[in-house]
Amino acid sequence: MILAEPAVFAVALPAVVFAGISKGGFGSGAAFASASILALVIEPGRALGIMLPLLMLIDVSTLRPYWRRWNRRDARRLLLGCVPGVALGAVLYTVAEPDLFRLLIGSICLAFIVWRMALRAGLVKLSGRPLPGWAGMLAGTVAGFTSFVSHAGGPPAAVYLLSQRLDKTTFQATTVLVFWVLNMMKFVPYAFLGIFTLDTILLDLMLAPFAVLGAWLGVRAHRVVPERLFFAITYVLLAVTGTKLIWDALT
Numbered sequence: 001m002i003l004a005e006p007a008v009f010a011v012a013l014p015a016v017v018f019a020g021i022s023k024g025g026f027g028s029g030a031a032f033a034s035a036s037i038l039a040l041v042i043e044p045g046r047a048l049g050i051m052l053p054l055l056m057l058i059d060v061s062t063l064r065p066y067w068r069r070w071n072r073r074d075a076r077r078l079l080l081g082c083v084p085g086v087a088l089g090a091v092l093y094t095v096a097e098p099d100l101f102r103l104l105i106g107s108i109c110l111a112f113i114v115w116r117m118a119l120r121a122g123l124v125k126l127s128g129r130p131l132p133g134w135a136g137m138l139a140g141t142v143a144g145f146t147s148f149v150s151h152a153g154g155p156p157a158a159v160y161l162l163s164q165r166l167d168k169t170t171f172q173a174t175t176v177l178v179f180w181v182l183n184m185m186k187f188v189p190y191a192f193l194g195i196f197t198l199d200t201i202l203l204d205l206m207l208a209p210f211a212v213l214g215a216w217l218g219v220r221a222h223r224v225v226p227e228r229l230f231f232a233i234t235y236v237l238l239a240v241t242g243t244k245l246i247w248d249a250l251t
Contacts, residue, residue: 005041007041008038008041008042008203009203009206009207011037011038011040011041012038012050012203012207013207013210015033015034015035015037015038016034016051016054016207016210016211016214017210017211017213017214017217018033018034018214019033019034019051019054019055019058019211019214020058020061020210020211020212020213020214020215020216020217020218021214021215021217021218021221022218023055023058023059023062023175023176023179023214023215023218024058024061024062024214024215024216024217024218024219024221033109034051034151035047035048035051035150035151035152036106036109036150036242036245038050038051039101039102039245040244040245043098044098044101044102045093045098045101045195046195046197046199046200048149048150048151048190048195049190049195049196049197049200050200050203050204050207051151052151052183052186052187052190052195052196053196053201053204054204054207054208054211055151055179055183055211056180056183056184056187057208057211057212057215058211058212058214058215059176059179059180059183060180061211061212061215061216062176062215062218062219063176063177063180065219066169066172066173066176066177067173068173069169069170069173070170070173070174070176070177071164071166071170071173071174074136074160074161074164074166074174075174075177075178077133077136077137077140077160078136078137078139078140078143078157078160078161078178079140079178079181079182080137080140081136081137081138081139081140081141081142081143081144082140082141082143082144082147082153082178082181082182082185083144083185084141084144085140085141085142085143085144085145085146085147085148086144086145086147086148086182086185086186086189087144088141088144088145088148089144089145089146089147089148089149089189090148090189090193092149093148093149093189093193093195094193099248099249100249101149101150102245102246102248102249103245103246103249103250104149104150106242106243106244106245106246106249107242107246108146108150108152108155108242109152109239109242109245110239110242110243110246111155112152112155113239113242115155129163130163130164130165131160131163131164135160135163136160139156139157139159139160140156140157140160140178142156143156143157143178143182144182144185147179147182147183147186148186148189153179153182154175154179157175157178157179158175161174161175
């Protein structure tokens with residue numbers, strides 16, 4: 001039983017608060033670090049099952065502050081692409097071993113760091129022109145897949161949304177809407193695949209107040225905390241967890 005393991009709760013509690021802060025105030029890009037951290041102490045499928053209901057709770061908690069401040073066109077493009085991405089993730093889950101998911105999650109962690117560092121260093125530059133609609137759907141497909149296998153849909157969605165030159169709040173509101181709908185898409189196949197168990201549900205009930213707390217902190221941090229500081233902390237967490245997950249998968 002997961003609940004019989006104090007170490008799991010000790011790791012899950014700060015991870016869930018971190019997810020709430022990320023989704024509530026910083027575009028969801030780093031929220032997947034929580035599932036990655038959990039996957040260090042439990043099997044990856046269980047980590048995904050624990051996090052999804054909590055991410056959905058965070059989504060609901062952050063909808064009101066950003067209600068109707070999103071860009072409908074960009075949200076629609078991303079969500080249309082998410083459908084085949086989620087389906088592909090569900091198919092992979094039925095045939096993959098846990099170590100493959102550890103390898104995927106760890107690789108996504110490190111790829112996220114490389115992409116953000118390259119972007120900040122100027123090695124990768126976003127086009128001055130907004131990406132076309134088909135690129136939004138493609139980004140949605142990648143986001144749907146990576147979100148299904150590791151709750152890491154934020155980075156591919158961000159690539160498209162950043163190209164649209166949205167203001168900070170419109171960007172944040174659009175990600176809140178997109179991942180609220182995307183997480184609902186994932187719920188049915190997760191349930192069908194047996195990812196949710198009584199054990200994960202009981203742990204979710206214990207962690208729910210901390211998810212709401214993290215969302216509340218994130219909405220307020222959106223206005224006052226420098227993004228650079230937040231992501232600097234995220235990079236350290238992702239580097240450690242990503243390397244550890246890849247090591248575990250290969251050894």
